[in-house]
Amino acid sequence: MQKFSALSLLREALRGHKGWGRQWDAPEPRTEYDVIIVGAGGHGLATAYYLAKEHGVTNVAVLEKGWLGGGNTGRNTTIIRSNYLYDESAGIYDHAVKLWEGLSREINYNVMYSPRGVMMLAHNVHDVQVFKRHIHANRLNGVDNEWLTPEQAKEFCPPLNISRSARYPVVGAALQRRGGTARHDAVAWGYARAASDRGVHIIQNCEVTGIDRGPDGAVSGVQTTRGPIRAKKIAVVVAGHTSVLMEMAGVRMPLESYPLQALVSEPVKPCFPCVVMSNTVHAYISQSDKGELVIGAGTDQYTSYSQTGGLHILTHTLDAICEMFPMFTRMKMLRTWGGIVDVTPDRSPILAKTPVKGLYVNCGWGTGGFKATPGSGHVFAHTIARDEPHAINAGFTLERFRTGRLIDEAAAAAVAH
Amino acid sequence: MLLIHCPYCEADLPELEFRHAGEAHVARPSNLADITDEQFEAFFFIRENRKGVVFERWRHLHGCGRFFNAARHSVSDKFIRTYKAGEPKPQLSEREIAAATPIGRGTPANEPIRLTGEGDGQ
Ligand SMILES: Cc1cc2nc3c(=O)[nH]c(=O)nc-3n(C[C@H](O)[C@H](O)[C@H](O)COP(=O)(O)OP(=O)(O)OC[C@H]3O[C@@H](n4cnc5c(N)ncnc54)[C@H](O)[C@@H]3O)c2cc1C
Numbered sequence: 386m387q388k389f390s391a392l393s394l395l396r397e398a399l400r401g402h403k404g405w406g407r408q409w410d411a412p413e414p415r416t417e418y419d420v421i422i423v424g425a426g427g428h429g430l431a432t433a434y435y436l437a438k439e440h441g442v443t444n445v446a447v448l449e450k451g452w453l454g455g456g457n458t459g460r461n462t463t464i465i466r467s468n469y470l471y472d473e474s475a476g477i478y479d480h481a482v483k484l485w486e487g488l489s490r491e492i493n494y495n496v497m498y499s500p501r502g503v504m505m506l507a508h509n510v511h512d513v514q515v516f517k518r519h520i521h522a523n524r525l526n527g528v529d530n531e532w533l534t535p536e537q538a539k540e541f542c543p544p545l546n547i548s549r550s551a552r553y554p555v556v557g558a559a560l561q562r563r564g565g566t567a568r569h570d571a572v573a574w575g576y577a578r579a580a581s582d583r584g585v586h587i588i589q590n591c592e593v594t595g596i597d598r599g600p601d602g603a604v605s606g607v608q609t610t611r612g613p614i615r616a617k618k619i620a621v622v623v624a625g626h627t628s629v630l631m632e633m634a635g636v637r638m639p640l641e642s643y644p645l646q647a648l649v650s651e652p653v654k655p656c657f658p659c660v661v662m663s664n665t666v667h668a669y670i671s672q673s674d675k676g677e678l679v680i681g682a683g684t685d686q687y688t689s690y691s692q693t694g695g696l697h698i699l700t701h702t703l704d705a706i707c708e709m710f711p712m713f714t715r716m717k718m719l720r721t722w723g724g725i726v727d728v729t730p731d732r733s734p735i736l737a738k739t740p741v742k743g744l745y746v747n748c749g750w751g752t753g754g755f756k757a758t759p760g761s762g763h764v765f766a767h768t769i770a771r772d773e774p775h776a777i778n779a780g781f782t783l784e785r786f787r788t789g790r791l792i793d794e795a796a797a798a799a800v801a802h
Numbered sequence: 803m804l805l806i807h808c809p810y811c812e813a814d815l816p817e818l819e820f821r822h823a824g825e826a827h828v829a830r831p832s833n834l835a836d837i838t839d840e841q842f843e844a845f846f847f848i849r850e851n852r853k854g855v856v857f858e859r860w861r862h863l864h865g866c867g868r869f870f871n872a873a874r875h876s877v878s879d880k881f882i883r884t885y886k887a888g889e890p891k892p893q894l895s896e897r898e899i900a901a902a903t904p905i906g907r908g909t910p911a912n913e914p915i916r917l918t919g920e921g922d923g924q
């Protein structure tokens with residue numbers, strides 16, 4: 386692997402940048418692998434990387450029906466935070482934040498992790514109570530999260546309108562300073578490059594159309610648009626399409642898939658220093674390094690695989706943005722798009738073994754799994770390599786919907802995250 | 803925004819008047835206290851979530867207020883038909899399904915890039 390450094394940049398600058406080779410291989414699929422990962426989003430690629438790096442499992446293929454990072458990984462608003470309520474959630478999301486902190490160096494690829502702070506606005510008494518409860522729970526788990534008055538919130542984010550006459554007055558905010566953003570594409574590309582360097586095969590334009598099982602019921606391979614491929618371990622990491630894939634192995638899932646949209650504005654000079662989220666009025670906003678405002682909207686109310694959502698969902702979000710940040714009322718929006726997110730009943734993910742031997746699933750990240758990408762890949766690789774969960778994902782089972790041991794972030798936040 | 807036909811009001815009306823109310827034809831067991839955890843899970847948490855024809859409940863919240871069912875294609879989002887609550891799951895004809903199925907296959911974005919142009923008549 387060609388290493389990126391100040392020196393290599395300088396050398397290439399002098400050679401007209403003609404020496405940059407391909408960053409990951411495009412091999413022909415083998416007939417058999419030790420592990421097949423279905424889905425080359427951030428979570429699937431990170432899983433492959435940690436399988437190779439931490440567990441020495443390198444005979445691995447990541448099969449992707451489209452292009453790598455073209456699913457929700459390349460469509461999300463890149464908010465990273467770990468101030469969730471429950472111990473299990475704090476465990477996995479904070480594990481991810483700690484990995485984000487060293488990721489660019491570790492994989493020698495600039496993922497542009499920017500801990501610029503994530504501020505969540507409280508607009509009513511209920512918000513205040515919920516946020517303060519989160520802050521206390523987070524403190525017990527060693528996760529940073531602090532309460533701000535409206536004035537402190539405005540100091541942290543000057544464009545914020547804290548007027549008492551605002552339609553949704555700001556009565557306070559919870560701030561996680563270690564929260565922030567990262568460059569979504571770079572995360573997919575960086576993990577792809579690092580995994581490929583360790584011998585992992587990344588095979589694009591290869592849709593999995595069936596999961597084969599042997600006489601003992603265990604998985605034996607997959608059918609793909611590029612022919613059958615054998616493996617004794619198959620990991621499904623396909624976000625919105627999880628129900629479809631698991632159905633191929635006869636496993637029914639507690640999931641529903643919804644469109645979720647985002648949009649960006651025309652690029653402008655740096656004017657927005659942090660990430661602001663408002664669950665109550667439903668708007669998320671930050672500014673990318675290119676200068677665009679990156680705005681997250683809500684899900685549509687109906688299940689769908691269309692990858693497009695209703696326009697009224699976007700306008701609803703923009704109404705809220707303009708109300709909270711009057712200086713943006715004249716901004717032009719450039720692009721909108723949608724992804725399909727897989728939502729569990731308790732809004733927590735599933736990273737687990739399944740009732741089918743050799744079949745593993747990592748799904749249910751819904752509207753908020755980008756932030757977990759490194760942590761998820763790290764513990765899921767452990768689950769696959771050792772055939773048992775890592776302590777951090779031990780609670781994120783599929784059985785919890787039978788035992789009732791939910792990790793009910795849905796009730797804790799009552800909205801998307 | 804979807805245009806939805808309320809079978810009670812007998813009119814096509816904007817989605818904003820309606821609330822989606824989850825998968826249809828999920829029968830609530832009348833003996834909830836006696837069923838096993840497995841049966842409860844299947845009733846309460848497991849969902850078909852199909853890519854294709856789905857049967858779902860809607861409520862005409864800002865209208866007549868009544869619940870009804872719909873058959874819709876979850877890739878094109880086109881309604882095949884709506885019908886009143888309590889009516890059995892309809893048998894859909896091939897033609898009805900074909901009319902709601904998107905041209906080409908699967909989702910519009912992030913599908914395999916066909917380099918040879920073979921296949922599905924896009
Ligand atoms: C608009 C939007 C905004 C979001 N904002 C945030 C945010 O601010 N913060 C946050 O933390 N999260 C956010 N999320 C959620 C986040 O994007 C996802 O949870 C996360 O990216 C999921 O990653 P993944 O690798 O599991 O899935 P994906 O990136 O979707 O990867 C799954 C891959 O599987 C492939 N696949 C599917 N079926 C098959 C098949 N049959 N064969 C082969 N391959 C297949 C797909 O093509 C896809 O590339 C947002 C999501 C959306 C849509």
Ligand SMILES: [Zn+2]
Pocket residue numbers: 808809810811812862865866867868
């Ligand atoms: Zn009606």
